[in-house]
Each structure stands twice: as structure tokens, then as C-alpha cells.
Amino acid sequence: MSYRLSLKQISAVIIVLKIGHLFFLILKIIYYSTNPPDFALNQELFIIMSAGFLAQLIDGTLGMAYGVSCSTLLLTFGLSPVVASASVHTAEVFTTGVSGLSHLFCRM
Numbered sequence: 001m002s003y004r005l006s007l008k009q010i011s012a013v014i015i016v017l018k019i020g021h022l023f024f025l026i027l028k029i030i031y032y033s034t035n036p037p038d039f040a041l042n043q044e045l046f047i048i049m050s051a052g053f054l055a056q057l058i059d060g061t062l063g064m065a066y067g068v069s070c071s072t073l074l075l076t077f078g079l080s081p082v083v084a085s086a087s088v089h090t091a092e093v094f095t096t097g098v099s100g101l102s103h104l105f106c107r108m
Contacts, residue, residue, distance in 0.1 A: 010105060047077045048087055067092060 055070030067088050074084035 005104065007105065010101060044079070047079070048074065051077060052087070052091055066095070 051070055051073035054073060055066050058069045059066035070088045070091070071084050074087060075081065079087075
């Protein structure tokens with residue numbers, strides 16, 4: 001059984017997910033306006049973001065090696081191997097999902 005997804009169906013799913021995400025963010029803003037969080041942005045977040053950006057540049061030019069380059073950069077910056085592995089795998093879940101949708105659409 002072959003089921004083909006149309007561009008409208010894929011777009012509808014993406015729009016529903018974005019609306020859900022926006023609704024979630026609005027609820028979080030309302031919640032945090034009455035209960036301020038106990039955390040603050042620290043330097044570690046920006047280190048992880050910069051390592052991911054550099055690794056994505058490498059992956060975009062070569063077409064591979066995101067996990068290797070991002071893990072190496074995160075370990076070089078002093079993050080524990082557990083945090084580095086979790087960060088890389090979380091990012092790869094989303095990038096692989098988008099890539100899969102792209103290939104599915106191009107296959108049609």
C-alpha cells in the first residue's frame with residue numbers, strides 16, 4: 001500500500017505544529033509572569049549554540065560529520081561527554097526529521 005502525501009498535507013502538519021508551539025510559548029509567558037524562573041542564561045548555552053553553528057557549517061559544506069564535529073567542539077569547550085552526546089543527539093533528531101520530510105516531498 002503506497003500513500004502519497006501532498007504538499008498541502010505536509011504544510012498543514014507544519015502549520016499545526018507551529019501554532020501548537022506558539023500556544024505553548026504563550027502559556028509559558030503567562031505562567032512565568034506570575035512565577036519568575038529560578039534560572040538565568042549562562043555562558044554554557046552560548047557555547048553549545050556556537051558549537052552547533054560551526055558543526056552545521058561543516059555539515060553543510062561536506063554533507064556529513066555533524067555529530068563528530070559538534071561532539072569534538074563541545075568536548076573541547078569543556079562540556080561533559082554526557083551533555084555533549086545529549087546535545088548532539090537532540091539536534092540530530094530535529095535535523096533528520098526535516099531532512100526526511102524534504103526527501104519524502106522530493107520523492108513525490
